[in-house]
Amino acid sequence: MKIHNRRLAGLAAVALAASMALTACGSDSDGGEGASGDGGGTYTFIPKNLGNPYFDTSNAGGEKAIGEFGGEYEQVGPATGDDPAGQVTYINTATQQGRSALIVSANDPDALCDAIGEAMDADIPVVTYDADTNPDCRDIFVSQADAAGIAQAQVDLIADQIGDSGEIAFLSAAANATNQNEWIDLMTAEFEANHPDITVVDTVYGDDDDQKSFDATAALLQTHPDLAGIISPTTVGIAAAARYLSTSDAKGEVKLTGLGTPNQMREYVEDGTVDAFALWNPADLGYLAAYTANALATGEIEGEGDSFTAGDLGDYTVGADNVVLLGDPFVFDADNIGDFDF
Amino acid sequence: MSTVSPEATPGSPETPSVERTYAAYSRPFWQRVVLSREFAVIALLVAAIVFSRSQVEYFDGPQTMYYLFRDSASVLLLALPMTAIIITGEIDLSVASIVGLTSVSFGMLHDDVGLSATIAALLAIGVGVVCGAFNGFLIAYVGLPSIAVTIGTLALFRGIGAGLLGTESRTDFPEGWTDWAKDRIVEGQPYPMVLIPFVVLAIAFALLIHFSSFGRGIFEIGQNDEAAHFTGVDVARTKAILFVLSGAVAGFVGIYLTLVSGVARAENATGLELSVIAAVLLGGVSIFGGRGALHGVLAGVLLIGVIQRAMLLNGQTINVINIVIGVLLVLSVMSTSLLAASRRVLAASRGARSSGGPSRSAGKRLLS
Numbered sequence: 185m186k187i188h189n190r191r192l193a194g195l196a197a198v199a200l201a202a203s204m205a206l207t208a209c210g211s212d213s214d215g216g217e218g219a220s221g222d223g224g225g226t227y228t229f230i231p232k233n234l235g236n237p238y239f240d241t242s243n244a245g246g247e248k249a250i251g252e253f254g255g256e257y258e259q260v261g262p263a264t265g266d267d268p269a270g271q272v273t274y275i276n277t278a279t280q281q282g283r284s285a286l287i288v289s290a291n292d293p294d295a296l297c298d299a300i301g302e303a304m305d306a307d308i309p310v311v312t313y314d315a316d317t318n319p320d321c322r323d324i325f326v327s328q329a330d331a332a333g334i335a336q337a338q339v340d341l342i343a344d345q346i347g348d349s350g351e352i353a354f355l356s357a358a359a360n361a362t363n364q365n366e367w368i369d370l371m372t373a374e375f376e377a378n379h380p381d382i383t384v385v386d387t388v389y390g391d392d393d394d395q396k397s398f399d400a401t402a403a404l405l406q407t408h409p410d411l412a413g414i415i416s417p418t419t420v421g422i423a424a425a426a427r428y429l430s431t432s433d434a435k436g437e438v439k440l441t442g443l444g445t446p447n448q449m450r451e452y453v454e455d456g457t458v459d460a461f462a463l464w465n466p467a468d469l470g471y472l473a474a475y476t477a478n479a480l481a482t483g484e485i486e487g488e489g490d491s492f493t494a495g496d497l498g499d500y501t502v503g504a505d506n507v508v509l510l511g512d513p514f515v516f517d518a519d520n521i522g523d524f525d526f
Numbered sequence: 527m528s529t530v531s532p533e534a535t536p537g538s539p540e541t542p543s544v545e546r547t548y549a550a551y552s553r554p555f556w557q558r559v560v561l562s563r564e565f566a567v568i569a570l571l572v573a574a575i576v577f578s579r580s581q582v583e584y585f586d587g588p589q590t591m592y593y594l595f596r597d598s599a600s601v602l603l604l605a606l607p608m609t610a611i612i613i614t615g616e617i618d619l620s621v622a623s624i625v626g627l628t629s630v631s632f633g634m635l636h637d638d639v640g641l642s643a644t645i646a647a648l649l650a651i652g653v654g655v656v657c658g659a660f661n662g663f664l665i666a667y668v669g670l671p672s673i674a675v676t677i678g679t680l681a682l683f684r685g686i687g688a689g690l691l692g693t694e695s696r697t698d699f700p701e702g703w704t705d706w707a708k709d710r711i712v713e714g715q716p717y718p719m720v721l722i723p724f725v726v727l728a729i730a731f732a733l734l735i736h737f738s739s740f741g742r743g744i745f746e747i748g749q750n751d752e753a754a755h756f757t758g759v760d761v762a763r764t765k766a767i768l769f770v771l772s773g774a775v776a777g778f779v780g781i782y783l784t785l786v787s788g789v790a791r792a793e794n795a796t797g798l799e800l801s802v803i804a805a806v807l808l809g810g811v812s813i814f815g816g817r818g819a820l821h822g823v824l825a826g827v828l829l830i831g832v833i834q835r836a837m838l839l840n841g842q843t844i845n846v847i848n849i850v851i852g853v854l855l856v857l858s859v860m861s862t863s864l865l866a867a868s869r870r871v872l873a874a875s876r877g878a879r880s881s882g883g884p885s886r887s888a889g890k891r892l893l894s
Contacts, residue, residue, distance in 0.1 A: 234843065263844055266793055270844065273597065277838045280589045294697040295789040298708070 225255035227477055228278045229470070230288045232315065233265040237447065237526040238466055239289065242314065245467030246287060249474035252495050255284060257474075268295035275299040279306050285477035287470075288322075289314040297321040309480035313473035314466075319505045323480055323487075326473040326508045328464040331363075334417070335370035337462040337513040338441060339379070342413045345439040345459050349381030350412030353404050355425055355442075357392040357418040367417045385411070390421045397424035405434055416442035422461060426452035446516055446524040453521050460517035466526060469510055472497055476508055563810035564822030571829045578836040585839055591716035596708070596786065598831040599720045600625070600779045600795065602824060604802045605809075606731040607772035609823045612806055613735070614747040614765060615815025616665060616672035621776045622798035623683035624657045626791075628780030630687040633696030633790025643700050651777035657683055658773015662766035680799070687792035695791040699784070707785035720782055727775065732820050740764065748815025804851070805830055808858050 227250050231239035239261075247257040260278070262270025268291040276299055278286055286303055290296050290312055300310045300321050313326040342352060354371075356364045368387060375382050385408055390397025397420060405411060411434075416422035422442040426449060429435050435457050444461045452458045475494035479485045485492050491501045500508050516524065551558060559565060578585040604621050611618050628650040635646035657679065664675045711717045735741040743764050746754035751761050784790045809826030811818030830851055837847045 234845075258841065260841070260843065266796075268789075269787065269794075272787065273838065276589070276593050277835075280584050280587055280593070281839065282584075292695065292789060292791070294695055295787050295791070298704075298786075298788055 225284045225481075226258050226281075227255050227474060228274075228283045228286050229257070229259045229261075229474075230271055230274050230278075230286060231259070231261045232289045232291050233263060233267070234259070234261045235263075236265065238445070239314075241524065241526040242466035242470035242473075245470035245472075246474040247470075248467075249471040249478075249495055253475070253478050255478065258283070262291075266291060268292035271296055272299040275303055279303040279308060282306070283308060285309045285311065285481045287311045287313060287473045287477050288317075290317045291315070293317050309477060311473050311477045311480065313469055319507075322506075324476055324485075324502060324506045324508055326469065326476050326510065328466075328469050328510050329513050330509055331366050331370060333509075333512045334443070334462070335367045335374060337515065338367070338415050338417060338443070339371050339374045341441040341460055341462060341515065342415055342439060343379050343382065345441060346382070346412040348379060351383055351385045351408060351410050352413040352415060353384065353386040353388065353408060353411060355397060355400060355404065355414055355416040355418075355421045356387060356389050357421060359389050361392075361418075364417050371415065371417075390416075390418075390424060392418055392420040394420060394424045397421045398428050401425040401428040402432075405432070405438065411438055413439040413441070416440065416444075418442070419444050419448060419463075422458075423448040423452075426457050430455060430457040443513075444516075445526060446521050447526060449516070450521055453516070453518050460515050462513040462515050464510055465514040465524075468497060468514070471495065472500065472508065472510055476500075562819075562822075564819045564825070567809055567822050567825040567829060571825045571832065574829060574832045574836070578832060582836045582839050585836055588714075588716065590835060590839070592710065592718060594828075594831050594835050595716065595721060596718045597835075598827055599718065599724060599786075600783055600798060601801050601805055601827050601831075602724055603727065603775055603779050603782075604772075604798070605806055605823050605827050606727055606820070607768060607775050608802050608806050609809075609811055609818060609820055610731065610735050610741075610744055611672075611768050611772060612803070612811050612813060613744050613815055613818045614768065615751070616765060616768075617676065617803065617813075618661065618672065618769060618772050619676040619799050619803075620657070620661060620679040620683055621772060621802060622795045623680045623687070624654050624773055624776035625780040625783060625795040625798060626793065627657065627683045627687040628654045628777040629784045629790045629794040630691045630696075630792050632781050632784050633699075634690060637696040637698045637790075643703050647781050650781055651774055654773040654775075654777020654780065655770055656773070658770040658776070659766070661773065662769030665769060666762040666765035684792065684796075691790070691792050695789045697789050699788065704785050704788050707782060720786075723778070728820070728824065735820055740767075744768070745816055748812075748817070801830070804855050808855055810858075812862065813859075 227246070229243045229246050231243060233239070243259050247259075250257040260274045262274070264270075271288065271291055272295065275286060275288070275296065279299075279302055286300075286308060288296065288300070288310060293316065296317055300317065303310055304323065309324075310322045311324050311326060312322045314328060316322070316325040316327070319325070346352070352375075354368050356368060358364075372384055375384055386404060388400040388404055390400045397416075401414070401424065404414065405428075414425055416425050422440065422444040425440055425442075426444075429438060429440055430452055440458050441461050443463050444458075445463060449458060449461055453460075472494050475492065475497075476485075479490075479492035484490070485502055487506050488502050488504060491499055493499050497511075502508055553561075584590070604625075608618060608621065631653045632646050632650035635641045635649055636643055639646075641649070661672075661675055661679055664670050665672045706719055709719045711719055711722065733741075735744060743754060743759035743761075746757065746759055747761055747764060755761050780794070783794050787794070805827040806818075806823050807813060807826075808830065809818070809823030811823060833851060833854075834847055837850065
């Protein structure tokens with residue numbers, strides 16, 4: 185009899201747990217069902233991870249665009265940015281729900297391909313933004329910037345800041361970093377072709393490590409006392425170099441620019457160490473991605489060579505490999521840095 | 527073990543071959559089946575499915591159960607050996623890392639070394655077996671605590687995988703193999719192919735755990751491994767075999783996950799060990815060992831899967847889903863302790879009323 189009671193109590197306890205779980209589930213369903221709609225145009229953003237300021241900014245841009253063309257905005261995604269399996273789950277779910285389009289920043293170039301393929305089989309257009317999958321997996325990639333544009337923007341910034349003459353050096357990431365090397369080659373060629381008074385005296389590597397980049401900056405200033413400027417085409421490098429310069433005698437004398445994020449660079453822009461630096465505007469990226477998805481969903485564009493209008497950003501044409509290019513990098517300076525939080 | 531047959535107690539002075547004068551079980555069969563924790567989990571699973579089908583939009587769609595099975599397959603498979611290991615009172619935290627390492631091995635053996643997919647798959651399962659044997663040797667024969675050993679190998683196996691492949695991945699697998707991982711057994715039905723090996727393994731493990739003397743040894747070790755040793759159970763060998771089985775199944779899951787996602791990478795299945803252990807505990811297996819049943823565990827895995835999928839379709843974020851599953855798990859573990867406490871209170875009050883009762887009746891039984 186004792187055991188009997190125990191088992192009954194056990195059943196009751198589990199049933200209690202069950203009812204709690206199910207009520208949690210049930211009460212949520214009231215809030216959720218309105219959003220899913222009846223095919224009336226829900227656009228699902230799947231960033232690399234949720235709670236990431238960069239994607240919060242970009243997806244806010246997407247939400248704005250979706251509001252403009254009268255769709256519904258939804259954002260789902262995994263908790264960490266190295267979880268392609270989590271993204272697969274969300275892509276599968278969105279496929280089941282028959283969303284109008286998916287806008288994905290891929291955590292892995294290959295791992296999402298099957299799930300995206302199943303979505304596309306169900307006539308759901310898939311746009312990648314920020315981070316692409318393999319080109320044959322998705323419909324269109326909305327690219328934040330191309331190498332030539334990134335190189336050009338940094339050359340223009342440094343040339344402007346040092347008066348188009350003097351010695352400059354690069355503070356890069358790793359010596360074999362593909363992106364950085366491509367940009368540095370393009371920048372060097374641009375200096376030789378159009379800025380004859382600027383000489384590139386050195387390229388040093390901080391391996392995208394804060395302390396190494398900091399030390400490399402210090403060494404650079406000692407070896408080249410006449411240095412007029414530093415370009416660091418990596419967010420870790422430019423922040424570390426700015427931290428060094430901000431406390432050294434060279435502050436304001438040696439100009440620093442490159443690719444950085446507003447949150448990392450804010451104090452150095454405000455204290456005058458850095459005049460301006462470049463990156464793309466994530467809000468514009470999300471905005472363009474949403475319009476691209478809409479153009480695909482309505483059949484306005486299908487692929488390479490087709491054109492569409494992306495709200496305030498103007499007209500875009502789908503380029504080779506089905507890539508839409510956002511445009512030139514965005515320049516952050518003391519006047520606009522307060523507008524950004526990522 | 528509530529039933530110890532007379533043959534299993536050698537050496538006792540009066541080995542009477544007389545009939546027992548008390549019932550083998552205190553309750554009839556149907557009560558033992560229905561009023562069990564396993565059955566409660568199954569009932570909960572059915573309730574969750576019925577509720578979701580009627581209340582959650584798209585849940586009754588054709589893809590839901592297919593995705594549910596496909597996504598839960600890894601946990602279902604890994605839960606089989608994990609159930610046996612936890613019943614012995616041990617734990618294997620390294621299963622997901624073995625999955626990652628075998629995924630890397632399979633990818634590299636096929637793409638870099640150029641072996642055929644069949645041989646690469648067999649060698650990858652072999653890697654899983656070696657990993658499991660390494661765990662098993664340290665735990666069973668060196669006598670180290672399994673939680674410490676497998677925390678170490680959790681990092682070690684994942685580290686080897688990451689060292690071999692770095693941040694790269696391998697994606698070139700035979701079309702037939704990757705299609706197999708996604709095919710359905712019968713077109714139009716929600717049952718993916720992976721359920722076939724799963725059912726075979728589930729039957730094998732059910733026989734092993736519940737219907738073999740090896741399985742009775744598993745439960746005995748969980749109750750008291752010294753007592754098990756003295757009743758003739760080879761404790762070390764049993765534990766070692768279970769860890770090898772765990773490694774082998776993890777190897778198979780590594781290949782399955784590689785094929786279903788089409789990518790061999792070192793990060794595959796990161797954190798999966800926690801899902802497996804959570805499902806096993808939810809399914810009614812005691813973390814202290816000695817108690818549990820496979821059907822409860824499988825219902826536990828599916829219950830978590832159904833709740834996840836229903837909430838996903840409802841537009842919940844993964845954090846909310848994790849909160850719900852976490853609460854469910856804590857409640858289910860708490861229910862055991864709460865019951866134990868209430869039983870003590872009950873026993874204490876009854877003991878105060880009729881002290882000496884049990885010993886008198888025991889004496890009567892001996893006399894009769």
